[in-house]
Amino acid sequence: MPELAVDQLTAADPASGQPFVEFRNVSLAYDETGNAIEDITLDIRRGEFIAFVGPSGCGKSTFMKLCTGLRPPTAGGVTVNGKEVTGPLSITGMAFQNSNLLPWRTVLDNVMLPLEIVQPHRSRLRKHRKEYEEKALAMLEKVGLKGYENKAPYELSGGMQQRASICRALIHEPELLMLDEPFAALDAFTREELWCMLRDLWQQQRFTVVLVTHDLREAAFLADTIYVMSKRPGRILESRTVDIPRPRSLETTYEKPFADLVLSLRTRIGAVRA
Amino acid sequence: MTLSQPMRDRLAPWAAVVLLLVVWEVTIRAFNVPQYIFPGAIATVDALWTHSGPIGKHAWQTFWTTLVGFLIGVVVGLILGIMIGTSKFMYRTCYPLLVAFNSIPKVAVVPILVVWFGIGTVPAIITAFLISFFPIVVNVGTGLATVEPELQDVLRVLGAKKRDVLFKVGLPRSMPHFFGALKISITLAFVGTVVSETVASNQGIGYLMMSAGSQMRMPLVFAGLIAISAMAMVMYGAMAWLENRVTGWAHRQ
Ligand SMILES: Nc1ncnc2c1ncn2[C@@H]1O[C@H](COP(=O)(O)OP(=O)(O)OP(=O)(O)O)[C@@H](O)[C@H]1O
Numbered sequence: 001m002p003e004l005a006v007d008q009l010t011a012a013d014p015a016s017g018q019p020f021v022e023f024r025n026v027s028l029a030y031d032e033t034g035n036a037i038e039d040i041t042l043d044i045r046r047g048e049f050i051a052f053v054g055p056s057g058c059g060k061s062t063f064m065k066l067c068t069g070l071r072p073p074t075a076g077g078v079t080v081n082g083k084e085v086t087g088p089l090s091i092t093g094m095a096f097q098n099s100n101l102l103p104w105r106t107v108l109d110n111v112m113l114p115l116e117i118v119q120p121h122r123s124r125l126r127k128h129r130k131e132y133e134e135k136a137l138a139m140l141e142k143v144g145l146k147g148y149e150n151k152a153p154y155e156l157s158g159g160m161q162q163r164a165s166i167c168r169a170l171i172h173e174p175e176l177l178m179l180d181e182p183f184a185a186l187d188a189f190t191r192e193e194l195w196c197m198l199r200d201l202w203q204q205q206r207f208t209v210v211l212v213t214h215d216l217r218e219a220a221f222l223a224d225t226i227y228v229m230s231k232r233p234g235r236i237l238e239s240r241t242v243d244i245p246r247p248r249s250l251e252t253t254y255e256k257p258f259a260d261l262v263l264s265l266r267t268r269i270g271a272v273r274a
Numbered sequence: 275m276t277l278s279q280p281m282r283d284r285l286a287p288w289a290a291v292v293l294l295l296v297v298w299e300v301t302i303r304a305f306n307v308p309q310y311i312f313p314g315a316i317a318t319v320d321a322l323w324t325h326s327g328p329i330g331k332h333a334w335q336t337f338w339t340t341l342v343g344f345l346i347g348v349v350v351g352l353i354l355g356i357m358i359g360t361s362k363f364m365y366r367t368c369y370p371l372l373v374a375f376n377s378i379p380k381v382a383v384v385p386i387l388v389v390w391f392g393i394g395t396v397p398a399i400i401t402a403f404l405i406s407f408f409p410i411v412v413n414v415g416t417g418l419a420t421v422e423p424e425l426q427d428v429l430r431v432l433g434a435k436k437r438d439v440l441f442k443v444g445l446p447r448s449m450p451h452f453f454g455a456l457k458i459s460i461t462l463a464f465v466g467t468v469v470s471e472t473v474a475s476n477q478g479i480g481y482l483m484m485s486a487g488s489q490m491r492m493p494l495v496f497a498g499l500i501a502i503s504a505m506a507m508v509m510y511g512a513m514a515w516l517e518n519r520v521t522g523w524a525h526r527q
């Protein structure tokens with residue numbers, strides 16, 4: 001019987017050379033209007049936290065779709081976990097700018113949704129419902145939503161909905177977490193709170209994260225590596241390793257190295273947009 | 275006299291009904307309109323009372339005929355709606371046909387149905403069905419076709435099959451559309467039944483009104499009208515109640 005402890009996840013193995021996600025000269029054209037992203041080559045280590053920044057419409061969400069197998073590339077190849085990606089990858093969890101919670105389900109039932117789809121949970125769910133429910137409740141408690149499990153999504157604030165949405169993305173213990181501007185719609189304070197929540201979840205469980213964001217401070221605070229993309233067709237202009245030591249606290253973001261990093265990213269993006 | 279706000283809100287519709295009845299009766303009397311042309315409210319209520327036996331019998335006939343036609347309409351409407359809502363190809367193929375079909379006046383179909391099935395209950399059921407399934411198709415189809423792509427992606431990336439997406443997201447999300455359509459459809463179904471009964475039946479409220487009219491018994495005709503609208507209102511109310519029960523989440527406050 002598989003162990004179901006939330007914390008028990010594939011540990012990061014920076015030792016083994018094999019990258020977890022590999023993009024080799026990947027391009028994708030949705031239609032005849034040309035490539036949305038072009039010639040992307042990159043490696044993501046297992047357990048790495050990467051961030052994508054770039055101008056609007058440059059293909060960041062497109063990158064996500066390729067990475068999760070929702071779309072096949074028109075050229076090049078994507079490999080995840082040593083296997084060529086050919087269809088949707090259930091080892092991923094996703095969260096978007098909209099929390100996309102189902103309004104007819106309670107918060108708890110929303111969080112448990114992936115368990116109704118992904119094997120082996122799908123076949124085990126009916127018999128082991130209690131056990132799974134406890135797991136979901138534990139997750140909700142971790143992100144500060146204890147006591148809200150039986151509420152309807154619209155009874156929660158935007159930030160709380162986003163927390164629930166991230167719980168939903170993580171409930172089936174994915175190895176790869178895809179976040180597409182998950183905090184963009186929140187106020188500055190809530191956003192920073194959720195940065196810390198995500199930082200802690202990641203530090204405990206060490207899944208691999210791909211974060212798309214417009215917020216350079218967010219990228220610098222959370223990521224190990226930041227990729228800067230060009231205007232459409234999106235290419236990777238630069239990959240920047242963030243060498244601010246962990247664990248990072250919010251105070252770090254007001255210190256000189258951090259400010260310098262954000263400023264130089266800002267300058268880079270300014271040049272791209274021009 | 276002061277009434278509390280909720281009390282006033284409750285009484286207002288009934289007051290409107292009473293007012294209408296009074297205006298109706300007074301107007302008829304003031305202009306001295308003969309009963310066989312346009313009966314007054316009192317004469318109509320009187321007819322409703324004295325002929326309650328036959329009215330009840332025919333109303334029951336109309337009621338269950340409508341319900342059968344409506345239920346078939348719901349099933350067929352759901353199936354077609356799911357078909358056109360989940361497949362772009364089916365949408366493009368079937369939608370124009372459905373629209374063309376829907377624009378045929380259903381009265382014109384009744385004579386054909388009579389040739390095929392004879393007079394009686396069958397053409398009435400079919401007319402009720404034909405007139406009531408279209409709103410369901412359109413609304414369920416639209417509800418399914420407009421499910422947010424991100425919502426589908428969340429499930430698809432987990433390896434959800436088309437069926438999973440349909441049952442977990444598509445159908446629940448379309449329920450408000452579906453119930454909106456049910457309320458329209460049930461009213462239309464009554465129209466369909468009564469139209470068919472007036473032309474091709476010897477039972478039902480439509481038939482009752484037709485034969486009473488030909489004997490110049492106008493109060494009875496009007497009593498029939500009231501019986502129909504009462505049934506339609508009850509069914510509409512039932513649909514609204516069901517809607518509230520099932521899709522309360524869509525009417526959050
Ligand atoms: N389904 C689609 N069909 C056709 N073109 C698309 C589709 N999705 C995206 N595109 C195009 O691909 C390009 C990249 O889109 P994408 O959504 O990846 O941008 P993005 O970087 O996520 O932008 P934003 O920061 O505004 O979210 C855009 O020019 C967009 O018009």
Ligand SMILES: [Mg+2]
Pocket residue numbers: 060061180
């Ligand atoms: Mg995007």
